[in-house]
Amino acid sequence: MGSDGTDDKSTANGDGRATSHGGADADAAISVRSLTMSFGDNTVLGGVSFDVPRGRTTAILGPSGTGKSVLLKNIIGLLHPDAGEIWVDGEQIVGMRERDIYRVRRKFGVLFQDGALFGSMNLFDNIAFPLREHTRMTERAIRDRVLANAEMVGLLDHLKKLPGEVSGGMKKRAGLARAMVTAPEIILFDEPDSGLDPVRVAYLDELVVTAQRETGATFFIITHNIPSVMRTADFFGVLFRSHLVRFGPTLEMQQSDDPVIQQFIEGRSRGPIGMDEMDESSDGGSQGAAGSRGRDDTGSGFPPRSPDAGRAPDASAGRQGRDDGTDGALADGEGTWRAGDTARNGIVTV
Numbered sequence: 001m002g003s004d005g006t007d008d009k010s011t012a013n014g015d016g017r018a019t020s021h022g023g024a025d026a027d028a029a030i031s032v033r034s035l036t037m038s039f040g041d042n043t044v045l046g047g048v049s050f051d052v053p054r055g056r057t058t059a060i061l062g063p064s065g066t067g068k069s070v071l072l073k074n075i076i077g078l079l080h081p082d083a084g085e086i087w088v089d090g091e092q093i094v095g096m097r098e099r100d101i102y103r104v105r106r107k108f109g110v111l112f113q114d115g116a117l118f119g120s121m122n123l124f125d126n127i128a129f130p131l132r133e134h135t136r137m138t139e140r141a142i143r144d145r146v147l148a149n150a151e152m153v154g155l156l157d158h159l160k161k162l163p164g165e166v167s168g169g170m171k172k173r174a175g176l177a178r179a180m181v182t183a184p185e186i187i188l189f190d191e192p193d194s195g196l197d198p199v200r201v202a203y204l205d206e207l208v209v210t211a212q213r214e215t216g217a218t219f220f221i222i223t224h225n226i227p228s229v230m231r232t233a234d235f236f237g238v239l240f241r242s243h244l245v246r247f248g249p250t251l252e253m254q255q256s257d258d259p260v261i262q263q264f265i266e267g268r269s270r271g272p273i274g275m276d277e278m279d280e281s282s283d284g285g286s287q288g289a290a291g292s293r294g295r296d297d298t299g300s301g302f303p304p305r306s307p308d309a310g311r312a313p314d315a316s317a318g319r320q321g322r323d324d325g326t327d328g329a330l331a332d333g334e335g336t337w338r339a340g341d342t343a344r345n346g347i348v349t350v
């Protein structure tokens with residue numbers, strides 16, 4: 001397997017099996033091929049390739065600001081790369097018509113960095129939202145589905161509460177229930193641990209492992225949290241200075257002698273990764289909202305939602321919920337949420 005992923009076509013399974021659909025691996029839920037994206041002079045992704053095996057948990061690790069959220073936005077089709085291919089379930093989405101992109105997006109559930117809940121809706125309605133928005137299920141069927149998902153994440157007794165009335169950990173769990181409620185094939189997580197203390201992260205990780213096992217869905221997690229990756233991921237890769245340093249099964253990665261991988265895994269200050277690349281790593285709250293707001297080609301950053309039109313997620317929490325690590329990397333665009341955009345963007349789980 002290539003060391004920088006530039007034109008690495010090997011699969012995460014590493015067995016050289018024949019590929020189908022052009023560059024995509026037939027066993028992969030998502031295949032990323034030579035993905036390249038720059039903002040002006042800033043090359044964020046310099047030719048990144050990897051396969052996300054179907055029905056397993058894969059993580060992409062990397063210091064803050066390395067392009068993890070940019071990668072995720074490319075996979076959902078919210079950002080368009082300068083070059084490269086992204087295959088989702090055998091369909092190449094780069095350059096696809098918007099209408100088709102919306103259709104492909106329905107395969108995804110997304111757990112946003114801050115849970116991205118509607119502050120004015122109780123947890124039940126938040127979890128029910130994708131079903132009401134994107135399906136024709138009856139209220140009775142919706143109720144059953146919401147309760148089943150709420151039970152899985154341990155929120156059955158809290159469904160009448162507003163997001164502002166529950167802890168950061170509960171918001172994450174509600175976000176996870178909402179991401180799973182439509183039974184998507186692929187669930188994407190943008191730094192699910194952000195803003196949580198280590199014990200809550202450990203609980204959330206347990207939940208992620210259980211949820212993956214129960215749903216059999218493909219889980220794809222971007223994070224900088226090493227212990228979390230060790231607990232949850234079957235495969236992981238490390239994104240560093242625009243490249244994927246290495247990608248492989250977790251056990252193999254742990255034994256890697258690559259200095260970047262070693263430094264990152266061990267969390268050491270000495271090594272190729274400098275302070276500037278590490279120093280924002282624990283606080284999701286500082287940079288994203290201001291750092292990337294409004295620069296996406298989507299205009300508002302991320303799919304706005306109708307019920308809380310014109311306001312940010314969790315607005316009723318008065319932003320005191322900073323403990324939930326709202327960095328807005330995906331759910332940015334505060335004040336720009338517009339009615340009807342959910343349907344237009346076709347994201348099932350927001």
Ligand SMILES: Nc1ncnc2c1ncn2[C@@H]1O[C@H](COP(=O)(O)OP(=O)(O)O)[C@@H](O)[C@H]1O
Nearest residue numbers: 039044063064065066067068069070292295296
């Ligand atoms: N819409 C955008 N316009 C310009 N630069 C961006 C945009 N989104 C992200 N960036 C830049 O891309 C780099 C990677 O950002 P990001 O993917 O958010 O990092 P992280 O790994 O922390 O998620 C950063 O230098 C950031 O400033």
Ligand SMILES: [Mg+2]
Nearest residue numbers: 068069191329
């Ligand atoms: Mg990010």
